[in-house]
Amino acid sequence: MARDPTNPLLLTPGPVSVSATTKAVMMVDRPSGDVEFLDDIAFARSYLVALIHGQDRYTAIPVPGSATYANEAAITTLVPPGGKVLIHSNGVYGDRLIEIASHLQVPHAVIRTAPFTPATPEPFADALMTDPAITHVMVVHCETSTGILNPLEPIADLCRRAGKGFLIDAVASFGAIGIDARTLHFDAVMLSSNKCMQGVPGVGWAVVRLGALGAAKGNSRSLTLDLWEQDQYLERTGLFRYTPPTQVVAAFAQACREHEAEGGAPGRLARYQRNWRRLIDGMRQMGFTTVVPDAFASPIVATFHNPDHKAFSFQALFEGMKRRGFIIFPGRLALENTFRIGCMGAVTEADIADAMEAVAETMQEMGVTELGRPAAS
């Protein structure tokens, strides 16, 4: 079933579609200091802490802007002068963390691993052994540029044993893939108001261990990105330090309520998994093949090879899908001849089924009729 193309469904790595009820709260102008808005802020903060089971040990700090700001805020606030951060990258978002550290002139070391397999703990163990200057380790949980999921537990264990701070960029996974502070040792996890939390984009968040934050006073070389000061001010007044994006914050509180109503991260993950299964099966039936092996894939976003057929063009597929009310996404430059379809956001299995129909129609329109047999995975 085609949708209204002026109000499309986003099947992308982000921004993702959010519910009409979440968007609806933005139709009101809110004073930033009023009691109802303060309740929204307090609820969102405590909800995020509860999501990681971090009650009394963690604090949730909003960073207006985007999740990239939250990652920068975590590095500038939590890595002290004289500190050094070991950054892992197997994709675009790992590379961005390296860029952040370079700009901040924060000493850093880099581990790069292959883009289509998850990180393994060995190079981390080696780096921590050979470079005692390292004080922190930072990884991307779900690398959105491929959809690959890097395992956190073995790296968290290494950090715990070695007494290093562990920082997690969970921007693409938080809210769907559980992160449990009772069993996982980490100093901070960063997330977006959008993505799996399904608020509108515009606020990043850092959920920070109180012990790590307490030691971070005065570290930040940025006023606006100072997590310590933002947290202090919130704790004292309930307010953001500077004018917040009131509509975005109110929408985020509503998104948290809807996240809770869906059964939290397990409920959301189950829906995304159904979306992903329907997507992968549907695309394979049409002869498309995936880039990341199923065993390493996350139900966040899937990457497909452009089919090797003379009539196929990604641009035509994109346009045909857009006319039918669905937005899909090109691959990253590093992955030539690929494209991505997301499973996140206010998207149901029925929506994915409709999208598969739209793909089939568009392929027929293009004259791509025979892609051969589905590839094995």
Place this chain on the structure above:
Amino acid sequence: MARDPTNPLLLTPGPVSVSATTKAVMMVDRPSGDVEFLDDIAFARSYLVALIHGQDRYTAIPVPGSATYANEAAITTLVPPGGKVLIHSNGVYGDRLIEIASHLQVPHAVIRTAPFTPATPEPFADALMTDPAITHVMVVHCETSTGILNPLEPIADLCRRAGKGFLIDAVASFGAIGIDARTLHFDAVMLSSNKCMQGVPGVGWAVVRLGALGAAKGNSRSLTLDLWEQDQYLERTGLFRYTPPTQVVAAFAQACREHEAEGGAPGRLARYQRNWRRLIDGMRQMGFTTVVPDAFASPIVATFHNPDHKAFSFQALFEGMKRRGFIIFPGRLALENTFRIGCMGAVTEADIADAMEAVAETMQEMGVTELGRPAAS
């Protein structure tokens, strides 16, 4: 006439109310790379440059977050290593610029002047004479904590003659009080998506002289706040570097269209002046007195003394106004026993008349019946 208190009119220094049509564009989920959204970005950028008559000489750079981010971005990007910025303050927002420079560890000197009179050029001339290390001067145009308007021309002239960069925090004035790059010499002006531009809050902007920006490559110690890189990326791709707050940006483009339809800054200023006149006259008729002399006041926000009457309490006035659908604002801590009422945003003279009625009713409710004669101004 009272309003719906669940959808109140904000008569505050910000966030301010925006039109229903501006908020309505947020009910759609937009892909961040799609042609319609790129058109919105391009239109907003060119509209801001046109507003200052800076075509071909200036570029408009969005900074997701808030206007404070834009001020920090301007300082970290435009003041080079070895540079020094002279910051003026006669209120809370001037003080915030000093805090930004302190955090960034950017060398700076400070001129403080009295809070209820505008800055005069003499101390700037003295500072530039005695401290040749100064490379930039930064001032707040409209100091929202009092509503006072600092004159730009004499300071811009000093900077031009001395070859110093001039940075303007016009967060509270931009869009209503004209800033004309044909006659005023400056390197950058910073603004909010909200305030007099009447978009929803969530994006700051810096409109920067190309010559100044071209010299600023590599200065920024922040990745997210690097104006040079954000501008390069926008020029090359039409896109923000990182996921933008798509709803906020689309609403800002709509707000620019409505600003244009109102006749640009002169049209908007005329409406705010009518609002301010109605507000000041109405409040004086009830016996309230203003803090800032009319000659120095801006039609952005007005500051009133709490009346010296035993039955008066600001909290009761605030609550009574809120029940009637109007939000007013306390004074800043530095100005004890004052409160503020804003004239900005999607607010008409008729709205202010309704608000005056609500003040009268609330005063009666409190039992404040006789405030004495209107004070002379």
